[in-house]
Amino acid sequence: MHSYPEPILKLISELANLPGIGPKTAQRLAFFLLSQNRGRVAELALAMLEAKDKVSYCEVCFNLAEGKKCPLCEEDNRRRDVICVVQDPRDVAAIERTHDFKGAYHVLHGAISPMDGIGPEQLRVRELLGRLASGEVIEVIIATNPNIEGEATALYLARLLKPIGVKVTRIAHGLPVGGDLEYADELTLARALENRREM
């Protein structure tokens, strides 16, 4: 690798810094880029810069936006009195794919994790409280991830929001739809039993 010219080494090391890309993949990507014509490479570089320059966070819900508000906050026929709280803009996209939720979102940009130095201050919690101040919102649905950190974030928010008088709900844990009970992992199954509901 040390025999490569300096610019290639730089490109490889930049690529290797990207998440999910190790030294070998970085090297393969660098050589792929070199083999392309200049226009193709420029297009990629431009796309990266453009995304960085033009995409920001929605000033209302902190979803990704091109401009001040995200497309969902611009939509007219959405309910504003129900807010679904998620960790990441990708979670907004995931819930949108269900076409079942017609309320507003709030993106926290992470979950509470003392090990990583992330507390409520590092998340968009204060902004969420700001949105609830008007009293227009009647329900907050907490859709953080069903892991330790997501659960801690949900518990934290529930404790914070309930005194305001807003209804706080948590999305259900349980079995994947269309799956077989016998193939479910034991912990999920135990959790599903624990959170069973009366019919």
Add this chain to the structure above:
Amino acid sequence: MWVEELTLKDYRNYKNQRVSFSRSLNFVVGANGEGKTNMLEALYLLATTKSHRMVSEKELVRTNSDFFYLSCRLHDARVNTTVELGYSLSQKRKAAKISSVPVTRISELIGVLNVVLFAPEDLDLVKGSPSGRRRFLDVLLSQVDKVYFGLLQQYSRVLAQRNECLKAIQLGRLKTLDLEPWTEQFIDLALKISGRRHRAVSVLREEFARLATQINQGKESLLVEYIPSLVLEGTNQATHEQLSRLLTQEIKRGITLCGPHRDDLRFSINSLPATDYASQGQQRTAALALKLAELAYMRYIRGEYPVLLLDDVLSELDANRRAALIEVLSRDVQAIITGTELVDLSPIHVKGNYQVIRIEQGKVM
């Protein structure tokens, strides 16, 4: 349950060896350092995915090799299963298959092959550190209860986060209220884990007391009980209150001061704590009775005996202790026993049906 065949490739001092076992008694005989313990370790690894000698995987790979591979064929009352486990040094990765189907998580292997291992280190179980006794319970319960292993993993994560939170509160970076979400999850998991351990020990202790009395011929009464650091019978509210009393101290030290990671298994001899009073002989009796009670417990839960692995402990046991062992071995248990020489187990020898496996430098002779 019994293991019919074990294959070891580039594992410790084994280059490529296949070993067949009889379904009752197997004596693995060889001089020190020839690979007897390594063979038992391989079976323990297939059962629990970890070495009982608590070494990292890279130390298990034979010198100058890149990977090790283990496989065993086992039978239980209903099915025949093949369990395979490999580790690559260059990829720093384990991979496993159950009956030729690759598993997505290595932990899926735990519980397929059930073993009880009795090694010389276990003679320290009574007087050793509490962590050794907790590990005994964790290995036992993980093998019979899939949920238990998942709970343990979640618990260690919550514990680490809660401790970080306590440190951050100590430094003024977080508020006491920020601890609440961690405490809530901590209590939920802690009560589930300690509760399961408590229930297991309450079953196990009867068999333990019976075996101990048999070994010491009724001379003294040996008991074992689970000592949880949290109140188990109470409500979540009671546990919350117990924790809030510790809060100041927890913040000061930056660690969680109670929970399954602080629980213990306590032995007593005629009502006196064994940690202070047990003689060498009494410790041996307790350790042996505990291991045999473990065997009975696993049979109680799974409906079948696990494979009993005895590593070089026969020569450490006197006549009474051997007699207790022989009683168990005369049941439908597969045992793989190592020693530097064939130990006289006359009552079982007479029954015949045992196999001798001689080992020299990682090879079956």
